[in-house]
Amino acid sequence: GQSLEQPSEVTAVEGAIVQINCTYQTSGFYGLSWYQQHDGGAPTFLSYNGLDGLEETGRFSSFLSRSDSYGYLLLQELQMKDSASYFCAVRDQAGTALIFGKGTTLSVSS
Amino acid sequence: NAGVMQNPRHLVRRRGQEARLRCSPMKGHSHVYWYRQLPEEGLKFMVYLQKENIIDESGMPKERFSAEFPKEGPSILRIQQVVRGDSAAYFCASSPGREKLFFGSGTQLSVL
Numbered sequence: 001g002q003s004l005e006q007p008s009e010v011t012a013v014e015g016a017i018v019q020i021n022c023t024y025q026t027s028g029f030y031g032l033s034w035y036q037q038h039d040g041g042a043p044t045f046l047s048y049n050g051l052d053g054l055e056e057t058g059r060f061s062s063f064l065s066r067s068d069s070y071g072y073l074l075l076q077e078l079q080m081k082d083s084a085s086y087f088c089a090v091r092d093q094a095g096t097a098l099i100f101g102k103g104t105t106l107s108v109s110s
Numbered sequence: 111n112a113g114v115m116q117n118p119r120h121l122v123r124r125r126g127q128e129a130r131l132r133c134s135p136m137k138g139h140s141h142v143y144w145y146r147q148l149p150e151e152g153l154k155f156m157v158y159l160q161k162e163n164i165i166d167e168s169g170m171p172k173e174r175f176s177a178e179f180p181k182e183g184p185s186i187l188r189i190q191q192v193v194r195g196d197s198a199a200y201f202c203a204s205s206p207g208r209e210k211l212f213f214g215s216g217t218q219l220s221v222l
Contacts, residue, residue, distance in 0.1 A: 033210065040199060042114075043153065045210040087152060096166040098143065098211060102152040 002026045004088055004101035011107045012078050020073045020104045022088035030091035032064050032071045033098065037085045046073065046086075075106070083108045112136070114204050115184075116214035123192050124222050131187040131217045135204030142185045143203045143211060144177060153201065159185060189219075197221045 004024045012018040022032065031050040037043040047055055049064035049071060061074040075082055085103040092099055115134040123129050135142050140161050145153040155169040159179040170177065174192075179185040189196055199218050203211035 035211075040147075040149075040216070042213040042215045043201070043203075043211075044213070048210060092155075092166070092168070094166065096158050097155045097168065099155055100145075100153040 002090055002092055002099045004090065004099065006086075006088055006101045006104045008102070009105045009107070011109065014078055014080060014108060014110050016078050017074065017076045018078060018106065020075075020086050020088075020106070022071050022073070022101060024069050024071075024088070024090050024101075026069075026090050026099075027093035028091070028095060029066060030095050032062070033089045034062055034073045035087045035089060035100070037087065037103070039084075043087065078108045080108050080110065082106060114202060114212050114214035116200075116202050116217050118217060119215065120218045120220070122220045122222065125193055126191050129189040129192050129196070129219055131189075131200050131202075131219070132184045133187070133202030133204075133214060134184040135202075136212055139204035139206050139212070141205045141207065142179050143205075144185075144187050145201045145203065147199045147201060147216075156187070192219075192221045194221045 006022045033048045034046040035043040047062040054063045059076045064071040085105050087100045087103045089098050089100045117132050142159045144156040147153050157170045157177045158166040174190045176188045197220050199216045201216045203213045205211050
């Protein structure tokens with residue numbers, strides 16, 4: 001089966017940089033995705049890594065190391081609006097269902 | 111282009127009643143996923159459907175729960191004889207393939 005581990009909570013101050021780690025175990029690997037969710041609202045897609053390395057999208061970057069079954073989401077120049085839950089996700093062994101981690105709650109203070 | 115539409119936003123049912131949750135995917139999307147979320151928890155996969163087909167229902171409880179995505183109309187998640195433990199937020203997501211998912215705003219089901 002699939003399992004994902006990520007920290008439950010992270011705190012930071014405005015303007016700082018924060019890294020949210022995700023380790024996974026999966027029978028077949030189809031890439032690592034990241035989603036953001038504000039206050040129980042609709043989760044929104046942030047990034048996807050299919051190959052090793054860093055993907056950058058504005059203030060957010062995501063990294064993947066397939067050999068280590070590890071990835072992270074890097075948020076730079078933190079803003080109050082970045083306070084949210086962040087989920088890493090992988091496809092199941094059949095490559096169909098997208099399985100989510102339990103999420104990391106990020107709290108940004110001024 | 112309208113996003114994924116879920117209705118109702120809030121649904122209150124008494125124990126033993128039926129709950130029907132509806133999801134209209136984004137235009138052009140033929141893949142629909144249903145997830146359940148409890149407070150302070152992650153998104154738990156329930157079922158993945160394409161038009162008229164259930165592709166993966168490995169996360170769906172074997173009893174009382176069913177899902178469909180007909181050729182015409184929205185996808186429906188149906189919960190029969192609801193119990194208090196069914197109270198949760200139910201999210202629907204759609205995608206044009208197996209790429210990123212676009213989520214609706216969810217249906218909050220409360221069972222009294």
